[in-house]
Amino acid sequence: MIVTVTPNAALDVTYTVDSLKPGETHRVRDIRQRAGGKGVNVARVLHSLGVDVRAIATIGGRTGHAFSDDLAATGIPAKLVPIAGETRRTTTVLGDTTTLLNEPGPEITEAEWSTLGRAVHQQATDVLVCSGSLPPGCPSDGYATLLSGLSILDTSGEALLAGLKAKPTVVKPNLDELREVTGLADPEKAAAELRKAGAGAVFVSLGKDGMLAVTQGGTWHATPTVALTGNPTGAGDAAVAAIALGLLRRDSWPCILREAVALSGAAVRGALAGDVDLPYFRRERDLISVHPS
Numbered sequence: 518m519i520v521t522v523t524p525n526a527a528l529d530v531t532y533t534v535d536s537l538k539p540g541e542t543h544r545v546r547d548i549r550q551r552a553g554g555k556g557v558n559v560a561r562v563l564h565s566l567g568v569d570v571r572a573i574a575t576i577g578g579r580t581g582h583a584f585s586d587d588l589a590a591t592g593i594p595a596k597l598v599p600i601a602g603e604t605r606r607t608t609t610v611l612g613d614t615t616t617l618l619n620e621p622g623p624e625i626t627e628a629e630w631s632t633l634g635r636a637v638h639q640q641a642t643d644v645l646v647c648s649g650s651l652p653p654g655c656p657s658d659g660y661a662t663l664l665s666g667l668s669i670l671d672t673s674g675e676a677l678l679a680g681l682k683a684k685p686t687v688v689k690p691n692l693d694e695l696r697e698v699t700g701l702a703d704p705e706k707a708a709a710e711l712r713k714a715g716a717g718a719v720f721v722s723l724g725k726d727g728m729l730a731v732t733q734g735g736t737w738h739a740t741p742t743v744a745l746t747g748n749p750t751g752a753g754d755a756a757v758a759a760i761a762l763g764l765l766r767r768d769s770w771p772c773i774l775r776e777a778v779a780l781s782g783a784a785v786r787g788a789l790a791g792d793v794d795l796p797y798f799r800r801e802r803d804l805i806s807v808h809p810s
Contacts, residue, residue: 520571521563530606584604647671650676661682670683688716689720728756739777
C-alpha cells in the first residue's frame, strides 16, 4: 500500500475567469472546491489509477469538515488527524494565466504532531509519500521523524534539507526549489548535492522541459511529446504519484521517469489539481523518449 502524508492539508478553491487583470473586478464563471494539499492530490491520482492508497492529513474547524466530507465522497481511504486550528484554503484563479494563493496553515501543537506521527507509523506501508509544506509550529526536521523504508519527500526550503537526514529514496523538487536549497544553477550539479546530503535519487521538475532524474544508476532526462496548456497546479503531485507507483512495482529509473512525465502532463490537462486525463497518460507514456544525460 502507498501512504501519503499531508501535514498542512487544504481545501482547494478554484475560480475560473475569462482573464485575470490585477486591480480590476472579475466575474467568476465557475467555482469548485475539494480536499487538497499535495499528498491528498497524490492519493487522488493514485486512486484514479486503481492503486491501493491511504491518505493521512490534519483537519480542523469548519473548513476541515468540508475537507473531510469531500474526501469521503471520493472513496479514498483516509486517516484524518483532528487539530485545534482551522484547515487552510488555497485559492487558484484560472484565466489566461494561472494564479495560486497559498495560506500558511494553522499552528500545530507538539501533541498534534505526535498524533500524526503515530498515525503514520501504524500503517502497513510499502511506499511512504510526504508532501507539501510543514505547518507553523512544526519542527523543521518534522519529515525526518516520519520517513522510513521506500519513501518520497516532496517539499522545499529548510523542510527539504532537514528531511534529507532520513535518507528518503526519492526527493522531487522543482527547478526553483532545487536552486533555492543548493545555490547552484546547474540542475544536475544541484541534484548531485542533494544526493550527497542523503537523497537516494532526485527527480527535478523542469516545467515545459520535462523532468530530470539523477540516481545512483545514472542520470536521465525526458520531455513531453507536445506542448501543453491547462492547469499546472497538480502536475508535480501527479509526477510524485507515478514515482510512488514505480517504486512499488520496482520499475527501473528510466521507466519511472517516463511515467512521471506522462502523468504530469495528464494532470495539466485535468480540470483541478488531483485530476488526470487517463487516456492521454496511456498514449503519452508509450511515446516519451528517455535520454541519458
